[in-house]
Amino acid sequence: MFICKNCKHVDKFELMFSPDYRGGRSFTQRYNEKNEIEISVDGYTFVPDLQFMNQHAVCTYCGQIYMWDYSNKEKGV
Numbered sequence: 011m012f013i014c015k016n017c018k019h020v021d022k023f024e025l026m027f028s029p030d031y032r033g034g035r036s037f038t039q040r041y042n043e044k045n046e047i048e049i050s051v052d053g054y055t056f057v058p059d060l061q062f063m064n065q066h067a068v069c070t071y072c073g074q075i076y077m078w079d080y081s082n083k084e085k086g087v
């Protein structure tokens with residue numbers, strides 16, 4: 011998971027797209043066999059990483075754009 015650097019909201023990939031994203035915005039997510047989250051957008055499937063988030067994902071909570079860091083909560087750190 012990723013955390014918004016601005017409001018500390020942890021995004022569970024209920025992500026918004028960049029306002030200039032052009033596409034159908036059909037969006038699905040699932041866990042693959044390695045227990046990584048996999049996102050499918052308009053037929054393109056990928057495992058999102060921090061680079062992806064900081065290029066495309068807007069915080070659904072505070073509206074801050076492209077300000078993400080890895081959340082360590084899931085590792086218990």
Ligand SMILES: [Zn+2]
Binds near residue numbers: 017018019069073074
């Ligand atoms: Zn935020």
